[in-house]
Amino acid sequence: MSEQRVDEPTDGRVRRGDRTRRVVLAKAVDVASVDGLDGLSIGRLAAELSISKSGLIAHFGTKEQLQLSTIRAARAIFVRTVIEPALESPEGMTRLRRLLDAWLEYSSDRRFPGGCFFGRAAHEHAGRPGAIRDALAAVDEEWIGLITRTIVEAQATGELRADIDAGLMAFDVVACLDSANLRSLLMDSFDVYDQARRAIDQRLADAACRPGPVG
Template sequence: MTEQLTTDGRVARGDRTRRVVLAKAVDVASVEGLEGLSIGRLAAELSISKSGLIAHFGTKEELQLRTIRAARAIFAQTVIEPALAIPPGMARLRALLDAWVEYSRDRRFPGGCFFARAAHEYAARPGPVRDALAAVDEEWLGLMVEAITQAQDAGEIRPDVDAGLLAFDLVAALDSANLRSLLMGSFDVYDQARRAMDERLSAAAT
């Protein structure tokens, strides 16, 4: 029994350490990029032994991949899950868009959208990190297409509208607002993005 308690305590401490490290890692990477992550840096900033972090994550690439998964979980909790609680249709589609705007505008990650930052960094660099980022991007775009298709099924978007193209245009508006808000230090671009998306949706609506 004592051995079991000791093992359980060690596992719990390990889980806490990983959560603390990944919470710091997603914030750092959203500003400085995934390349800016290093086990040595995180160990120093969090006052954790470097050998301990190596035991948890092994390599820098594994740390990067785990950071992507942690960021995806935060994004899902912040943007996707609340919207999916709304019945399928135009209301759900708008909820996804509104939640994304607030996620970027409120700086859920200090550097704006984590995935926008990381994707620009790794788009031309083949390997597991780019593959992981591409999978998240495809998942998000696929969710948008699905939401648009559901709105078509509900009779709220015209059936002749190309769901893939509409999703592309909406996501492009979001990405543009995120980038320009950081570059210009202004939040006005989010209002422009909302107007652009409203016009696109109004044109597509039945």
């Protein structure tokens, strides 16, 4: 009984700490999607969330640790929003289409206020070596790798031609996604998402083993 009384306050503090961390990171990913990772600071988040600065320092330590935690939080949102639902689809073209469509919806629905979180962060840190760029590069490689593997699966199911370079095709379709995200923000227009869909449809149709609609 005495052991339970000792543990309960500790467990309560852990739960409160976890809740605080989730609240802070939810705010941080939204801020960073608009103002960039450099727009994050312990002081800013503390003020906007009415949390003590010392409390946030205890959770995240340095600004870089806050930025890295924000990248991990954004990745988790992306996985839940885009990847996990698509992976429920059968391997091959159905899954590939689901991944690409889900990404376009994730960007156009403004799951993050500034469009794709990783598009904003990558432009900010691509030329700046360090832990932040490494973390962003890892997420990018993971996404490109998933698209490439899914294309290979579509080749194995006989839906895409075997002579197609899967890596090059992945590069092409992801470029369409990235362009749509950037141009939508730049032009304050959602029409570019339809253009991206048409461009991707054409690329997939050109690579298909059979004529007709793809997906």
